[in-house]
Amino acid sequence: NAGVTQTPKFQVLKTGQSMTLQCAQDMNHEYMSWYRQDPGMGLRLIHYSVGAGITDQGEVPNGYNVSRSTTEDFPLRLLSAAPSQTSVYFCASSQGQGLTQYFGPGTRLTVL
Amino acid sequence: KQEVTQIPAALSVPEGENLVLNCSFTDSAIYNLQWFRQDPGKGLTSLLLIQSSQREQTSGRLNASLDKSSGRSTLYIAASQPGDSATYLCAVRGTDKLIFGTGTRLQVFP
Numbered sequence: 001n002a003g004v005t006q007t008p009k010f011q012v013l014k015t016g017q018s019m020t021l022q023c024a025q026d027m028n029h030e031y032m033s034w035y036r037q038d039p040g041m042g043l044r045l046i047h048y049s050v051g052a053g054i055t056d057q058g059e060v061p062n063g064y065n066v067s068r069s070t071t072e073d074f075p076l077r078l079l080s081a082a083p084s085q086t087s088v089y090f091c092a093s094s095q096g097q098g099l100t101q102y103f104g105p106g107t108r109l110t111v112l
Numbered sequence: 113k114q115e116v117t118q119i120p121a122a123l124s125v126p127e128g129e130n131l132v133l134n135c136s137f138t139d140s141a142i143y144n145l146q147w148f149r150q151d152p153g154k155g156l157t158s159l160l161l162i163q164s165s166q167r168e169q170t171s172g173r174l175n176a177s178l179d180k181s182s183g184r185s186t187l188y189i190a191a192s193q194p195g196d197s198a199t200y201l202c203a204v205r206g207t208d209k210l211i212f213g214t215g216t217r218l219q220v221f222p
Contacts, residue, residue, distance in 0.1 A: 004155075033209075042116070042201070042212040043156075058209060090155055098143050098205055103155035 002026050004104035006091050012110045013081040021076040021107050023091030029102075031094045032074040033058070034066065036087040037106075043090065049074055050097060081111045114139045114206055118213035125192055125220055133187040133216045135202035140180045143205040147176050147187050150199045150215070159200075160187070192220045 007022045025032065033048035035058075045058030049068040063085060065077040074093075078085060091104040115138045125131055135145070144163045148156040160169045160176040162185070168177040175188040185202055199217045203210040 035212075040214060042214040043203075043210075044212075045209050048209065056208075092156075097208070100146070100158045100161050101156075101210070102158065103148075105155045106153075 004091055004093055004102050006089075006104035006107050008107060009105070010108050012112065013078075014112050015081060015083060017081050019078050019081065021078075021089055021091075021109070023074045023076065023104060024072050025074075025091075025093040025102070026072065027093060027095075027102070028071060029093035029095050030071065031097050031099075032068065033092050033101075034064070034074070034076045035090045035092065036060065036085075037090060038087050046076065046089075078109075083111045085109065086111045114142075114204060114211045116202060116204055116211050116213040118200075118202060118216050120216060121214070122217040123219070125218075127192060127194060127220055127222050129192050129220075130188070130190050131192055131218075133189070133200050133202075133218070135185040135187070135213055137183045137185075137204045137211075139206065140183050141206065142180065143207070145176075145178055145185050145205070146203050146210070147174075147185075148201040148203065150201060152198075156201065189218075192218075194220050194222055196220050 004025045034046040035043040047066040049055045089107045092101045094101045146161045147159045162178045173190040199215040201215045203212045
């Protein structure tokens, strides 16, 4: 099992550009989520999904969109990048909402 | 609103010491609590998960305790090793999401 994979590892964007951060898991987990990690603020939940076709907002959803067309994939879209979105983004999955979460290696995003 | 605090923010100890990392949370209505390890530039690795009905969990040299009524959890690391150097994060789960603390950065020197 590859576990949770994320691409790209690093990305630099200009303000206003859009992009998609990819996340995939091969453990047949129903629950997937996206977090951002900023210095001194811990990890904050952006969006999550309890299964294919179902998504919901977390603490900091503004500026981000998600969709879940398959169990395996949960992409995160930045619609119009802003410098405030400079962060490290982590995708996570688990068999259920209250069970152990498995994290991907992260994507380090810089918005100029 | 749930808030999770970890003290100390950083800790440096010599190899072989037993040590305790602390996590406190403001709302005792939690579903479970997880401890994670994060190495520099890497993702998070789950260490232990304690359900709200449990008092402690053990894995090897690690022991995590949970006192829901006082809003506290501790992670005990026995006989620390340089390979234990990392940031340790605790996270509490309420009804729908995990709330993370900001972590304790641990350095174990030989």
